[in-house]
Amino acid sequence: GENVEQHPSTLSVQEGDSAVIKCTYSDSASNYFPWYKQELGKRPQLIIDIRSNVGEKKDQRIAVTLNKTAKHFSLHITETQPEDSAVYFCAGAGLKTIFGAGTRLFVKA
Amino acid sequence: GAGVSQSPSNKVTEKGKDVELRCDPISGHTALYWYRQSLGQGLEFLIYFQGNSAPDKSGLPSDRFSAERTGGSVSTLTIQRTQQEDSAVYLCASSDTSLALPYEQYFGPGTRLTVT
Numbered sequence: 001g002e003n004v005e006q007h008p009s010t011l012s013v014q015e016g017d018s019a020v021i022k023c024t025y026s027d028s029a030s031n032y033f034p035w036y037k038q039e040l041g042k043r044p045q046l047i048i049d050i051r052s053n054v055g056e057k058k059d060q061r062i063a064v065t066l067n068k069t070a071k072h073f074s075l076h077i078t079e080t081q082p083e084d085s086a087v088y089f090c091a092g093a094g095l096k097t098i099f100g101a102g103t104r105l106f107v108k109a
Numbered sequence: 110g111a112g113v114s115q116s117p118s119n120k121v122t123e124k125g126k127d128v129e130l131r132c133d134p135i136s137g138h139t140a141l142y143w144y145r146q147s148l149g150q151g152l153e154f155l156i157y158f159q160g161n162s163a164p165d166k167s168g169l170p171s172d173r174f175s176a177e178r179t180g181g182s183v184s185t186l187t188i189q190r191t192q193q194e195d196s197a198v199y200l201c202a203s204s205d206t207s208l209a210l211p212y213e214q215y216f217g218p219g220t221r222l223t224v225t
Contacts, residue, residue: 032211043200043216044152089152093211096165097142101151 002027006100024072029094036089113217130186134203144200
């Protein structure tokens with residue numbers, strides 16, 4: 001069945017460094033790829049998304065890239081700050097939305 | 110405007126009892142999703158409603174779980190004969206798919222279910 005794999009499951013970086021989270025998807029019908037951030041005890045919230053007709057999108061310190069041929073997409077966070085510490089979920093959406101298992105990001109001050 | 114709301118926020122129940130969890134989606138959103146999130150884990154898809162179409166129930170873990178959506182708005186997730194492994198946060202999300210495109214899901218605050 002459809003699947004979204006996300007790596008790594010845990011990522012620890014020093015404040016100011018960059019963080020990269022990668023996802024691959026299997027459903028060729030997927031055409032929308034959102035990223036959600038979930039802080040401890042809070043609900044997931046959208047931070048950035050990309051549609052299949054675009055290869056890259058940037059919003060301040062965060063950017064997402066999409067390679068439709070290879071069926072993978074990535075989240076890049078630059079100049080990380082302690083408040084970036086959270087769990088990040090990728091998703092692939094077509095007729096159905098499939099979430100990745102999540103990446104727990106720790107930013108050490 | 111008002112976001113997705115869920116009730117109750119917390120529910121403690123004894124093993125074997127039935128529980129009902131409620132979700133009020135954002136007005137006008139045609140798609141509604143239920144997820145289960147165990148402590149420190151990811152989002153486990155349970156069920157998806159889209160307009161008047163038959164719901165996608167492929168994620169329901171057993172026949173003890175059921176959900177309905179009345180009038181295309183409010184949804185209720187029912188768990189019968191609860192078990193301790195049902196303890197988790199149950200999240201509801203809604204999405205506007207009126208443009209026939211997948212779009213952002215707006216999550217509710219969740220219901221924390223504890224089965225003792």
